[in-house]
Amino acid sequence: MVFFLFILGAVVGSFLNVVGLRWGTGRGLGGRSSCFSCRKILGWQELVPIISFLMLKARCRGCTAKISWQYPIIEIWTGLIFATIPYIFIPVFCIYVVITIYDLKYKIIPxxxxxxxxxxxxxxxxxxxxxxxxxxxxxxxxxxxxxxxxxxxxxxxxxxxxxxxxxxxxxxxxxxxxxxxxxxxxxxxxxxxxxxxxxxxxxxxxxxxxxxxxxxxxxxxxxxxxxxxxxxxxxxxxxxxxxxxxxxx
Ligand SMILES: [Zn+2]
Structure with a gap:
């Protein structure tokens, strides 16, 4: 059960990464994820939480640009959050994770x-x-x-x-x-x-x-x-x- 919650959390964390990075940029949540350097659209093999980052050795398959450690760190952290806190707190903590991403990037809390x-x-x-x-x-x-x-x-x-x-x-x-x-x-x-x-x-x-x-x-x-x-x-x-x-x- 704990393992299942961790996996679920990692998947949600991967989504929260996208929310945090796209928040306030005018880009909606629709649309496929792409490399920030070469704009190559990412396939599903490149979007598996934590695993993809390790398999790709932190580099884009198209242009070999470095992929930020933020992705796996947030995925693992969200996984741990899901596995360790009472369910009722999880929605607030999902918002907290997005705030963390945004504050690290822009030093401001939306x-x-x-x-x-x-x-x-x-x-x-x-x-x-x-x-x-x-x-x-x-x-x-x-x-x-x-x-x-x-x-x-x-x-x-x-x-x-x-x-x-x-x-x-x-x-x-x-x-x-x-x-x-x-x-x-x-x-x-x-x-x-x-x-x-x-x-x-x-x-x-x-x-x-x-x-x-x-x-x-x-x-x-x-x-x-x-x-x-x-x-x-x-x-x-x-x-x-x-x-x-x-x-x-
Ligand atoms: Zn690229």
């Missing part, structure tokens, strides 16, 4: 996506989860927290989109797991930033094709934060993290 996530985050606990008053307040508290960072840094440290995403995560996960998610997000963010700065000195990320057009990242660079919030939310949900337990015992 309003339509985050508002839909907020509405779904409100509906899930309303119908399926028992919430205390503090759980209901978790969303507004996280919104205020990120909103203040946004205000005080004049948008440099955090975007306003992160505040809306915080509202969604707080509503969806409640106080204990919601706050845990955000603390985890800062930890992961710090680790990834340090790792990235370290690797940048070796020139590895450029060789691997990551953030090809981005300036070299330094501590001051604008790092998209939504992916960390979302990975934090996922891990907090999977491992039932409880920040209050850590804080008081």
């Amino acid at each position: 309003d339509e996506l985050v508002y839909t996530a907020i509405i779904l985050s409100l509906l899930v606990p309303l119908f399926f989860v028992q919430y205390s008053l503090l759980d209901w307040l978790a969303g507004p508290i996280l919104f205020t927290f990120f909103g203040l960072i946004w205000l005080l840094s004049r948008g440099r440290a955090m975007g306003f989109g992160d505040a809306k995403l915080g509202l969604s995560v707080g509503l969806l996960l409640g106080a204990s797991q919601g706050f845990s998610a955000i603390i985890l997000a800062f930890w992961i963010g710090a680790l990834v930033s340090l790792l990235y700065i370290f690797l940048n000195k070796t020139g590895l990320p450029a060789q691997a094709g990551f953030l090809k057009n981005a300036k070299k990242l330094t501590m001051k660079s604008e790092v998209p934060f939504a992916p960390f919030i979302i990975v934090g939310a996922w891990m907090s949900l999977v491992f039932h993290l409880n920040i209050f337990y850590v804080a008081f015992f």
Whole structure:
């Protein structure tokens, strides 16, 4: 069952890749996928999640242009999400995956996506989860927290989109797991930033094709934060993290 859910998730992830990359470009979701370099239409053998990427050795069959690691990473991650979280959370997390793709690419969170996530985050606990008053307040508290960072840094440290995403995560996960998610997000963010700065000195990320057009990242660079919030939310949900337990015992 877990394996079946993983496969289903990987297939959905492959679709979410397309949604994330085509969002806001005016290209609909219809139409066949093609190579970004040579425009060759991809056949079904080139569209099998994860497997195709490995078989093609990360290169287009037509023009040998490199295929981004984003594709298999998102497919595997969506597979893991499907296999590890309660079903009722899956629709919100599908939106979160698209937000991750979009934020990594454009460093902004589309309003339509985050508002839909907020509405779904409100509906899930309303119908399926028992919430205390503090759980209901978790969303507004996280919104205020990120909103203040946004205000005080004049948008440099955090975007306003992160505040809306915080509202969604707080509503969806409640106080204990919601706050845990955000603390985890800062930890992961710090680790990834340090790792990235370290690797940048070796020139590895450029060789691997990551953030090809981005300036070299330094501590001051604008790092998209939504992916960390979302990975934090996922891990907090999977491992039932409880920040209050850590804080008081
Ligand atoms: Zn090509």
